[in-house]
Amino acid sequence: MRLEPRHHLAGLAVLLIAVTSGTVGAAAAPAPGPAAAAAVAEDDGYGRMMLLLDASGSMAEPAGGGQTKIAAARRALTTVVEGLPDEAQVGLRVFGAKVFSRTDPGSCTDSQVVVEPGTGNRDALRAAVGAYEPYGETPIPHALTEAAKDLGDEGARSIVLVSDGESTCDPDPCRVAAELQKTGIDLRIDVVGLSVSGKARQQLQCIAEQGNGTYYDADSAADIESRLTRVAARAVQPFTLTGEPIVGGPESSPTPIAVGEYVDSLGASGDSKSYVFTRETAGTTLRVAALSQGETGFLDGVIAEVTGPAGRCDYASANRTAIDVREVMGVQLTAGADLGSSNVEGCHEPGEYVLTVSRARGGTEEVPFGLVVTEEPPVEEVGFSDPALANLSVAAPHVSGPVQKVEGAASFDAAPEIETGSWSSTVVPGEVLFYKVPLDFGQAAQVSVEFPEAGGELAEQFGRFPPSANLTLFNPLQAQLGYVDGSEWLGSADGTTLQTAIPAVSRAPSEIRSAKFNGGADVTAAGDYYVSVSVQKQDHTLEIPFTLNVEVIGEPAAGPTYADGATWSITDGAGEADGEGTATGDSASPSDNESDDADADGGAEAAAGGSDEGGPGAAVAIGVGVLVLAALAGAAILWHRRAAS
CATH class of the missing domain: 2.60.120.380 (Jelly Rolls)
Structure with a gap:
């Protein structure tokens, strides 16, 4: 099937969340707004996750294979905990563990943190998983709200809800999940349903959907263990944006930017943000990429353009055509003497270049997007050229x-x-x-x-x-x-x-x-x-x-x-070569970044062999x-x- 090009990506279902750290330096970037700040990783480099476990009386029911749901869940969760790297910041909260009946006071606020989110708590997690017992009701709304509080209000956060039934308390937990997700663009709620069907399953599915997460069925004792451990392995990291928080301005007053990576946010369909890049040297090539995951459950799109002193130099758009995949749209703009898509002359001249990113259609809620800005020095010789390979079929x-x-x-x-x-x-x-x-x-x-x-x-x-x-x-x-x-x-x-x-x-x-x-x-x-x-x-x-x-x-x-002996790669800014032949600019060289990564991730890499x-x-x-x-x-x-x- 051959179709016209589309711009596609999506983030995946998250159970154990990964978060990133580090920023790319940028000039004249203002203080981040709340939404932009939420899209950027915390200083310590890691996010936080809360396991949210159902301790209602129905968890004592059979799960098949001679086990109860609670026993199967304990076994699966123990396997998950034992596989956590030391760096994973994970906590545990239960609900329905202390108040027996919905007619008893406090049944709809019956939720407790049994292990605070942290990294040095594996023994406590194992002990808590082994100790929790089926007992009371199913106050999912309150438990979700409290789990979100446990995780704080910044950085990437994940709630993993494991339940076997429908909420016994108001308000509607699906609406609660939607409200919680709005408070932080990096908060996700993933759900594993234990032998559920009908209205209960629909409610748990809705919680996952509205919480920007994924729902998984587990129908038997073996399936519970398989699902939890499998989802834990494949949910190692969500789609994340890297860069320094920034807030774009209106087109009449764009925010100054330099070479680097940034994270901003766009509101509902039609919203736009503008930035201005000042080119100092004639003949450089300005490349800009804008990418966003958009809003789950909506057709969505991103439009971007760059305009220089001589007029519009480039324009690009990306549209998502399916509502049930967490796609990301990624587009590129180019302003230079020989690579731009516009016929406008002068797109390589010095001056101010205004970059505008807009929400194309469909979305109703604020979403984050990433902005990558690079500037290549003036090219003297293009190097390799082979028309046959350039027009590869x-x-x-x-x-x-x-x-x-x-x-x-x-x-x-x-x-x-x-x-x-x-x-x-x-x-x-x-x-x-x-x-x-x-x-x-x-x-x-x-x-x-x-x-x-x-x-x-x-x-x-x-x-x-x-x-x-x-x-x-x-x-x-x-x-x-x-x-x-x-x-x-x-x-x-x-x-x-x-x-x-x-x-x-x-x-x-x-x-x-x-x-x-x-x-x-x-x-x-x-x-x-x-x-x-x-x-x-x-x-x-x-x-x-x-x-x-x-x-x-x-x-x-x-x-x-x-020109002038400069060196450059896609991760560098334009700059003259220094005495050692390394490009100078606003970004660190690739070797610097790789060295930092190796120091930080060496232990995990050795374990993975990756x-x-x-x-x-x-x-x-x-x-x-x-x-x-x-x-x-x-x-x-x-x-x-x-x-x-």
Whole structure:
């Protein structure tokens, strides 16, 4: 199925939350507003999660396999706790544990913290999980509200609700979840329902939906353990935005920005924020990316444009066309002498360039978005140029050797690194997974995703209408690429092969690049390119297996040379070379960032045996049974954000 390009991504279901830290320095950035501050990680680099456990009397009922629900939940939760890395900040709250009947005073406020959120509390968590007993009612609204208070009001926070029934108290817990989610754009509520059906299941599903989380069914003792441990492993990190908090102004009074990464927020459909970048040197190339996950449950979109002294230099838009996937829209703007999509002359001249990002349609609530600003020095020689590879058509990747297992990530900065070969992975409907493929100048890539024909329980859940799957590519700025000729990027997640390609990375201003790549972002900078696999949500909670095939074509070639001996990469600003040949500018060099990451994440990386950039590679096999402790540790609950000083 061949369609016109779309801009797609999504964040995934979170059970054990990961948060990032670090900011990119920027000039003239104002103090963050509440929403922007919530989108940025805390100083200590980690978020907080509360396990919220149902201790109502119905938890004593059988769960199948000779166990009660409470016994099965204890066993599963103990496995999860034992797999937590030391850095994970996790607490435990119960509800319905002390007041027996709904006619007794305090039954609707019966919720207690038994373990405060922290990192040195594993023994206390294990003891508390083993001690809690089924007893009272089901005051979910109060428990949710108190769990949110336990987590504070800043940074990324997650509530994991484990329950077997419908709330016995007012107000409607679905409405409470929606109100709590509005208080912080990085608060999520994920729900595991234990042998529930009918109205109770609908209510728990609604709590997850309104809390920007995911609902999972667990129907038997074995299923409870499988679901909790499986979801714990795959929910290692949510989609996160990196950057310094900033508040954009109106177009008539834009906020000054410099090279760097920023996080701001947009209100309802039609809202816009503007920024002004001052170019000091003629001939540089200004690249800007804007990306947002948008609002779950709505069609959404992002529009961006850059206007210079001579007029509008570039315009881009990204629209989400499905409401049941947590997609992210990523667009790129370019203002330069040879790469912009506009015919306006003078987009390489010094002066003030106004960047405006707008909410396109559909959304009603405030959402965060990221802004990436780079400036490339004037180019003297473009380096590698090969029209054949620049106009690459889709072909099946040539791969050999054994299929390797890899766990996809929910964010760009946590994506595991893959290379030429076949990689097996799984995706749950509603997720979007990321994998990174480093490409140097002169290198291209063919990419395919194979979904086998569904069988067994998966086929039974799919029925006649399997969910749709998407294959999407992103450049190092995290903006979506267009689709080359022959791309099959959308199809069923049942017995379908999707495929597309990345043309050779080149700074040469060929026709395909001057219009930007087929309506998407360009491929003019070496760095990490991203493969994204997403599946539409249709109330399925089973994992869908797939094979990701990647073929990197070509050897690294010469990149561009810059005026006055400057050096530059996609993570740097424009600057003259210093005495050691390193670019100076507003960002740290990649080597600085990698060194910081290695120091911070070395222990987790050693355990995972994963990538050596930005965190563990998370090459973890997920089975239908209990994940072993090593797999949970290898999944790495928490990831650091790459910091730039």
